Amino acid sequence: xxxxxxxxxxxxxxxxxxxxxxxxxxxxxxxxxxxxxxxxxxxxxxxxxxxxxxxxxxxxxxxxxxxxxxxxxxxxxxxxxxxxxxxxxxxxxxxxxxxxxxxxxxxxxxxxxxxxxxxx
Amino acid sequence: xxxxxxxxxxxxxxxxxxxxxxxxxxxxxxxxxxxxxxxxxxxxxxxxxxxxxxxxxxxxxxxxxxxxxxxxxxxxxxxxxxxxxxxxxxxxxxxxxxxxxxxxxxxxxxxxxxxxxxxxxxxxxxxxxxxxxxxxxxxxxxxxxxxxxxxxxxxxxxxxxxxxxxxxxxxxxxxxxxxxxxxxxxxxxxxxxxxxxxxxxxxxxxxxxxxxxxxxxxxxxxxxxxxxxxxxxxxxxxxxxxxxxxxxxxxxxxxxxxxxxxxxxxxxxxxxxxxxxxxxxxxxxxxxxxxxxxxxxxxxxxxxxxxxxxxxxxxxxxxxxxxxxxxxxxxxxxxxxxxxxxxxxxxxxxxxxxxxxxxxxxxxxxxxxxxxxxxxxxxxxxxxxxxxxxxxxxxxxxxxxxxxxxxxxxxxxxxxxxxxxxxxxxxxxxxxxxxxxxxxxxxxxxxxxxxxxxxxxxxxxxxxxxxxxxxxxxxxxxxxxxxxxxxxxxxxxxxxxxxxxxxxxxxxxxxxxxxxxxxxxxxxxxxxxxxxxxxxxxxxxxxxxxx
Numbered sequence: 001x002x003x004x005x006x007x008x009x010x011x012x013x014x015x016x017x018x019x020x021x022x023x024x025x026x027x028x029x030x031x032x033x034x035x036x037x038x039x040x041x042x043x044x045x046x047x048x049x050x051x052x053x054x055x056x057x058x059x060x061x062x063x064x065x066x067x068x069x070x071x072x073x074x075x076x077x078x079x080x081x082x083x084x085x086x087x088x089x090x091x092x093x094x095x096x097x098x099x100x101x102x103x104x105x106x107x108x109x110x111x112x113x114x115x116x117x118x119x120x
Numbered sequence: 121x122x123x124x125x126x127x128x129x130x131x132x133x134x135x136x137x138x139x140x141x142x143x144x145x146x147x148x149x150x151x152x153x154x155x156x157x158x159x160x161x162x163x164x165x166x167x168x169x170x171x172x173x174x175x176x177x178x179x180x181x182x183x184x185x186x187x188x189x190x191x192x193x194x195x196x197x198x199x200x201x202x203x204x205x206x207x208x209x210x211x212x213x214x215x216x217x218x219x220x221x222x223x224x225x226x227x228x229x230x231x232x233x234x235x236x237x238x239x240x241x242x243x244x245x246x247x248x249x250x251x252x253x254x255x256x257x258x259x260x261x262x263x264x265x266x267x268x269x270x271x272x273x274x275x276x277x278x279x280x281x282x283x284x285x286x287x288x289x290x291x292x293x294x295x296x297x298x299x300x301x302x303x304x305x306x307x308x309x310x311x312x313x314x315x316x317x318x319x320x321x322x323x324x325x326x327x328x329x330x331x332x333x334x335x336x337x338x339x340x341x342x343x344x345x346x347x348x349x350x351x352x353x354x355x356x357x358x359x360x361x362x363x364x365x366x367x368x369x370x371x372x373x374x375x376x377x378x379x380x381x382x383x384x385x386x387x388x389x390x391x392x393x394x395x396x397x398x399x400x401x402x403x404x405x406x407x408x409x410x411x412x413x414x415x416x417x418x419x420x421x422x423x424x425x426x427x428x429x430x431x432x433x434x435x436x437x438x439x440x441x442x443x444x445x446x447x448x449x450x451x452x453x454x455x456x457x458x459x460x461x462x463x464x465x466x467x468x469x470x471x472x473x474x475x476x477x478x479x480x481x482x483x484x485x486x487x488x489x490x491x492x493x494x495x496x497x498x499x500x501x502x503x504x505x506x507x508x509x510x511x512x513x514x515x516x517x518x519x520x521x522x523x524x525x526x527x528x529x530x531x532x533x534x535x536x537x538x539x540x541x542x543x544x545x546x547x548x549x550x551x552x553x554x555x556x557x558x559x560x561x562x563x564x565x566x567x568x569x570x571x572x573x574x575x576x577x578x579x580x581x582x583x584x585x586x587x588x589x590x591x592x593x594x595x596x597x598x599x600x601x602x603x604x605x606x607x608x609x610x611x612x613x614x615x616x617x618x619x620x621x622x623x624x625x626x627x628x629x630x631x632x633x634x635x636x637x638x639x640x641x642x643x644x645x646x647x648x649x650x651x652x653x654x655x656x657x658x659x660x661x662x663x664x665x666x667x
Contacts, residue, residue, distance in 0.1 A: 010159055010162065010163050011130075011134070012127050012130050012131040012134065012163055012167065013162070013163045013166065013167075015127060015130070016124070016127050016163075016166060016167055054158070080162075082158065082161065082162055103161070103162035103163070103166065104161070104162060104163065104164065104165030104166045104173060105165075105166055106165075106166065107124075107166060
């Protein structure tokens with residue numbers, strides 16, 4: 001079973017994503033900010049991290065950087081970004097994030113993207 | 121795929137509670153507003169609330185532009201109106217439990233929509249009714265128990281109450297009894313809903329004071345029409361009974377009732393409230409320079425500026441010619457002072473235009489907070505008055521909070537206030553001639569003289585000497601009518617030296633308004649008690665000395 005780490009400060013959105021992806025048969029752990037995400041990352045193994053670009057405290061990009069420092073485990077990263085931050089797309093991909101998805105997104109599309117990620 | 125409805129509810133609830141929390145504060149920072157809108161933008165569409173996303177998107181453009189701004193309540197409430205309207209029109213799901221209903225943050229009140237208190241513990245009936253009411257642009261408060269309903273009634277002042285008599289564990293009549301006195305005073309219609317069709321129950325409800333009795337099952341369209349009808353009648357009557365015609369502020373009748381209630385409440389709950397006495401500065405000069413029409417316009421504008429700034433449970437009352445009282449619930453003197461300071465600024469910067477001229481006006485204010493050692497309304501007002509006096513003497517256009525030192529500042533010169541009584545009523549003559557000379561006002565002694573009618577007054581030389589005068593003038597007299605005397609007094613005597621108090625048996629607002637227009641400073645309706653009169657004279661004397 002694939003394991004996913006989710007980090008987003010919006011509670012309702014987390015619930016939506018967790019429910020959506022659990023239905024698809026994945027295991028998900030949630031974190032409400034960067035620090036919590038890093039803690040979980042250290043304690044467990046994950047195949048994919050879905051992380052929000054803008055969070056209070058550590059931003060999504062900072063978390064991704066730290067992850068690379070901690071370990072070179074082959075974890076894939078998917079970043080959720082606000083539409084207005086499309087211009088940062090390059091910066092996002094350049095800093096080592098593998099995939100991104102703009103908010104607001106349709107849960108269906110997210111599930112599809114995750115499936116594609118694991119099929120690569 | 122997942123059902124998004126529960127996310128929608130959760131999300132909307134979260135926005136609700138954020139906005140509710142903001143309402144408790146003075147200001148909201150720009151970044152908080154930005155964050156909320158940003159979060160809505162990012163989440164709403166994903167859970168199926170497209171409309172809200174669009175609203176957030178259009179609003180967020182304006183937020184970026186404003187930078188470090190601190191938004192005050194009126195500003196962000198107006199700004200967020202589209203969001204609030206959206207939330208108000210959202211349906212509650214059928215699965216909601218009783219606890220959830222009560223925990224639901226109370227709806228944001230749109231000041232123009234009538235506020236309905238719905239007391240019902242049958243969830244299906246409640247949600248159905250609430251939805252329909254909201255569709256027709258009412259704001260609905262919901263209570264499922266008598267205790268909660270009573271608290272809501274007194275805290276939120278609904279315009280209409282719908283009450284189910286047969287609550288599961290309680291008797292709805294209990295609630296009716298607890299709220300009926302105030303409901304009658306404020307003319308709040310109460311509708312009883314009941315599965316009980318018996319005549320005795322109906323009679324009981326009517327005798328207790330309910331306006332309408334509707335048996336279940338009922339036709340919702342019919343009931344909605346009835347509610348509309350009752351509210352429209354109420355909106356016609358209330359202004360006439362409770363409001364001052366000129367300014368729309370509440371009148372004194374209302375003031376003393378409300379003060380009494382507040383003081384009782386304070387005894388029980390110890391939550392402070394503040395009384396602010398507001399008095400326009402140099403108002404006589406405005407009337408004399410530009411005429412009474414302009415003076416009226418100044419009063420109206422003042423009332424409008426104040427009522428726009430105050431909160432729902434604050435009361436604005438016209439107390440005298442150019443004197444007003446602001447009653448602020450749940451407010452200590454410090455907070456009241458801040459509020460008044462803002463009002464001072466706003467009013468002082470308001471420009472009145474008369475043909476070629478432009479002028480502005482200011483006011484002075486005295487504030488007093490309820491305290492445990494003050495038991496009656498008159499004393500409280502007197503203390504606020506002392507503070508007001510201080511503000512006036514200290515230069516006007518300012519506010520002073522009563523702190524116990526003001527009375528020491530009163531002048532103690534050996535001067536005299538002349539009190540003239542023009543009234544044909546022998547009883548009044550005797551009473552006043554007996555009692556008044558014994559009193560001193562603000563340290564001044566009195567010289568009291570009585571006349572039976574206007575002619576003998578004007579024929580005498582008594583009023584022609586230099587000095588300060590308070591004239592007690594009867595409205596109805598044989599020969600020269602009170603209003604005529606008033607007019608002549610104003611024509612002949614220097615305005616700064618003469619304060620005129622009309623005594624009138626007339627309860628018609630028109631005549632009172634007329635007297636104030638012609639230049640009376642204050643009026644009292646007979647019969648009145650001596651204490652009342654003395655208290656009033658005290659205040660008029662202070663005013664006299666301030667001019």
